Amino acid sequence: MEKLLLISFNPSEADQSIGFAKALGIAFDVICLNGMPAEDLGAERVFDMELSPIPTADGLAQFMAGQTAGYSHIAAVSSMRSKDVMARLAGLIDAGMVTDVIAIESSKVFKRPILAGSIIAVVETLSEQTVLTFRPSGFPANERFGKSVMENLSSEIASKALRVSESVRGGARPDLSQAKVVVSGGRPLRDAETFERVIGSLADKLNGAVGATRAAVDSGIAPNELQVGQTGKIVAPDLYIAAGISGSTQHMAGIKDSKIIVAINKDADAPIFEMADYGLVADLYDAIPAIERELESGR
Amino acid sequence: MKILVPIKRVVDPYSKLRPLADGSGVDTTGVKFEINPFDEIAIEEAVRLKEKLGNVEILVVSIGKPEVEEQLRKALAMGADRALLIETEVDCDSPSIAKELAAVAAEINPELILMGKQATDDDCNQVGQMLAALTGRPQATFASKITVVADGVQVTRETDDGEEVLELHFPCLVTADLRLNEPRYVALPGIIKARSKPLERRQMATSPVLKTRILRVESPPPRAAGQKVGSVQELVAALRSRGAI
Numbered sequence: 001m002e003k004l005l006l007i008s009f010n011p012s013e014a015d016q017s018i019g020f021a022k023a024l025g026i027a028f029d030v031i032c033l034n035g036m037p038a039e040d041l042g043a044e045r046v047f048d049m050e051l052s053p054i055p056t057a058d059g060l061a062q063f064m065a066g067q068t069a070g071y072s073h074i075a076a077v078s079s080m081r082s083k084d085v086m087a088r089l090a091g092l093i094d095a096g097m098v099t100d101v102i103a104i105e106s107s108k109v110f111k112r113p114i115l116a117g118s119i120i121a122v123v124e125t126l127s128e129q130t131v132l133t134f135r136p137s138g139f140p141a142n143e144r145f146g147k148s149v150m151e152n153l154s155s156e157i158a159s160k161a162l163r164v165s166e167s168v169r170g171g172a173r174p175d176l177s178q179a180k181v182v183v184s185g186g187r188p189l190r191d192a193e194t195f196e197r198v199i200g201s202l203a204d205k206l207n208g209a210v211g212a213t214r215a216a217v218d219s220g221i222a223p224n225e226l227q228v229g230q231t232g233k234i235v236a237p238d239l240y241i242a243a244g245i246s247g248s249t250q251h252m253a254g255i256k257d258s259k260i261i262v263a264i265n266k267d268a269d270a271p272i273f274e275m276a277d278y279g280l281v282a283d284l285y286d287a288i289p290a291i292e293r294e295l296e297s298g299r
Numbered sequence: 300m301k302i303l304v305p306i307k308r309v310v311d312p313y314s315k316l317r318p319l320a321d322g323s324g325v326d327t328t329g330v331k332f333e334i335n336p337f338d339e340i341a342i343e344e345a346v347r348l349k350e351k352l353g354n355v356e357i358l359v360v361s362i363g364k365p366e367v368e369e370q371l372r373k374a375l376a377m378g379a380d381r382a383l384l385i386e387t388e389v390d391c392d393s394p395s396i397a398k399e400l401a402a403v404a405a406e407i408n409p410e411l412i413l414m415g416k417q418a419t420d421d422d423c424n425q426v427g428q429m430l431a432a433l434t435g436r437p438q439a440t441f442a443s444k445i446t447v448v449a450d451g452v453q454v455t456r457e458t459d460d461g462e463e464v465l466e467l468h469f470p471c472l473v474t475a476d477l478r479l480n481e482p483r484y485v486a487l488p489g490i491i492k493a494r495s496k497p498l499e500r501r502q503m504a505t506s507p508v509l510k511t512r513i514l515r516v517e518s519p520p521p522r523a524a525g526q527k528v529g530s531v532q533e534l535v536a537a538l539r540s541r542g543a544i
Contacts (some may be wrong), residue, residue: 058437080459084440087425096510099423120517127510160437166463224457239543254381275433277525291532
């Protein structure tokens with residue numbers, strides 16, 4: 001008997017997981033590690049844990065390993081945190097693992113990108129239990145599926161790795177991996193102040209999030225958590241605006257599921273124009289203020 | 300202190316790759332192979348720790364076909380002390396690699412296992428965490444800074460929304476992210492000197508039992524061809540008509 005256990009690090013992930021659970025097509029329970037999940041997820045049972053802060057990976061994976069009996073699939077939304085914990089869990093319970101699932105062929109066959117998204121691999125799982133992380137953009141769900149039984153779950157979780165300090169950046173802008181609009185900049189933005197003034201300003205006018213290339217992050221123009229691409233955030237907004245971004249394979253791996261990609265670049269031969277829905281050959285320092293004026297005038 | 304650095308041979312991450320016509324795998328004809336870039340960062344970090352602390356022995360290990368020797372030789376040239384090549388023709392998945400590495404770790408008892416956060420060929424991001432689980436070590440993935448303290452390490456790691464600092468006691472495992480360091484360029488004398496460093500070959504100590512396998516590979520669905528727009532006005536009008544803004 002197949003059954004799915006969804007691990008949610010916060011209630012928003014629980015919401016994003018419904019489409020995946022429905023696509024997998026088997027009954028499911030949810031463990032929500034932090035924050036109160038919605039009641040109408042359509043799960044059989046929802047376990048509410050209220051862990052704050054969420055423990056480091058070794059203790060958390062050990063705890064989860066004790067919860068997986070009776071589940072054929074254990075899954076979470078792809079994120080740095082879920083990869084940290086879920087792969088350790090797979091090691092503990094001797095399960096196979098499929099990272100970054102983007103499509104489901106059957107309960108044992110999944111599609112995932114490899115080689116920075118230039119190839120899609122169709123992976124079959126051969127173990128009794130499978131651990132999965134998935135990209136929610138592949139599994140949209142706009143409906144609700146009825147009430148779940150809500151239960152409290154508490155546990156003393158002890159980790160060997162001690163968290164000494166934590167710094168969370170971000171502020172008022174929407175979360176990069178969930179935003180409807182993302183405005184990203186590359187190295188031509190010169191420095192952090194210019195990046196924020198130009199990219200941040202357009203993002204705010206569109207109520208969007210800010211992203212950056214690896215080159216921009218490496219040269220200190222943007223903080224690391226804004227990096228979009230193969231080894232950074234994977235985004236799938238309705239609108240992605242890339243300013244001063246040439247379009248390396250590694251960057252494109254993180255944006256190719258965006259509905260509309262706009263590229264603004266001085267170099268008419270930049271590879272990003274091959275994937276952009278709308279390409280504007282222009283200096284971003286002229287184009288972005290002009291876009292802002294055009295947005296204002298159209299209201 | 301002993302540091303174990305597991306590395307993987309991968310296709311050059313900047314090469315253009317396509318599926319073979321029958322979908323049975325990726326066409327790697329004429330493609331160069333390299334040390335997985337994140338593993339190279341791990342090697343560099345181990346060498347820097349050795350240069351700073353002195354009393355450090357670095358063992359690099361790789362599991363794969365005999366050609367992996369090329370990458371192990373480069374790691375030796377970067378400053379690793381000795382290399383272990385575990386030869387197999389089996390296309391191992393992450394759990395079977397982690398089990399074999401756990402056997403190596405049990406044999407040499409390194410205080411620190413340092414490796415890349417993911418391989419740029421399969422992009423799995425699994426082996427480090429699985430190995431940490433199998434060896435009961437605390438882990439710090441996505442490391443951007445490592446400082447050795449009294450009996451362990453303090454690791455700054457990148458998170459989804461910022462960063463955090465973890466303290467791990469030895470024995471422990473750390474996986475390297477991009478910004479941990481920039482690997483050194485290896486000059487010719489280093490490569491020549493590395494030829495005399497010890498490289499041991501052996502067969503796998505564990506029998507791989509695959510838990511996943513790739514049935515076939517495909518090209519991703521192409522994006523519809525886009526268009527160039529001539530002006531900002533045209534761009535904004537197009538986005539308005541699509542309802543994007």
